[in-house]
Amino acid sequence: MMERFSGSFTQQEPIPEAGIAAAMAVLRHGRLHRYNTAPGEVAETALLEEEFAALTGARYCLAVASGGYAMGCALRAVGVGPGDLVLSNGFTLAPVPGAIASVGAVPVFVEVTEDLTICLDDLAAKFACGARVLLLSHMRGHICDMDALMRLCAAAGVTVVEDCAHTMGAAWRGVPSGRHGRVACYSTQTYKHANSGEGGLLVSDDAEVMARAVLLSGSYMLYARHRAAPPPEAFAALKYDTPNISGRMDNLRAAILRPQLATLAERVARWAERYQALESGLADAPGLHLIPRPDHETYVGSSFQFLLPGWKPARVQALLARCAARGVELKWFGAEEPVAFTSRYDHWRYANPAPLPQTDRVLAGLIDMRVPLTFSVPDCALIARIIRAEVAAVWQGEVGPVAGVTGAD
């Protein structure tokens, strides 16, 4: 009998009971705005910032309305303005170039390697464009050689802002992801590693950058209510010159997030078991190439990618359709048209992207899958068996002629 998977690829776990109780308390007292506190009360949002700073080892933290807002705010805070060029990964998702565009700047995309990380040779070559800032996206949790990247950027005087939407809880050589660059941005949108529906966090050790970010986020003149922020002196020189671009987080979302942060390490361990079940189930499958994970990388297995090197589009589409028929929802970065959350650099036409031949080759065969924690380890083993069988069937041409395909690719 043919096995079928019946789980939902978009179903996250419920909010922990402690988060529900904390949210109910906020709803009952009604002080949802972060600066609306009773005498002696510390807002949930300020506590969240303090706890996330401690978790990452950062001096400062700011909670905001979304991951995309965090990136736009970080870029402004490091001095990016209209017309500036900002380097970023050619392989990432739409909110990353969107954040660059939101400050009137122009993305310059850098090639991706077969390991799905930024190509350091292409990055070094693209410094010549004159960009002073790199918005580095740890896309799908793949972390490049951060020591080499930071050396390169330091030598070129390029400021690094990290997009850690997929690396909250990850690390490079034991250093938490987000602690290499000047500022790091995280997302607490439903599909990321902590879920408040929408939300974002910024961390930095730089007092001036963080003071600017706090003012930008819409703190009015209430910045002294923050706990994980620079001292009031850091704001004195900036408060008349920094626009208020409201994008604060509220106490309800912070209340939901705090108990999730407390169990992040435990969830990262559960993701690792699921990722490893997929990886071992697909090891050495003919026609399919797994993405190697470097020894120095501690990753969060919240999604899974593999390559179908050299496969023609019709064959990839046949595989996707056959997996979908068995309940396995795969996404493909090689599709001509953007679909749902999946889009590609050449779809972001407002940025007038230059062609990236190496990235085109990689993305043409790149398959992507979510791994929500509602999947059990046996679920992941089942998903791997289904993918393995269907890859074999399509790859070996056992399924008969696939529309538009003749013979083996």
Ligand SMILES: *Cc1c(COP(=O)(O)O)cnc(C)c1O
């Ligand atoms: C989700 C995501 C973000 C942040 O997105 P928001 O939806 O604005 O929180 C940033 N970068 C990447 C790569 C993402 O997937």
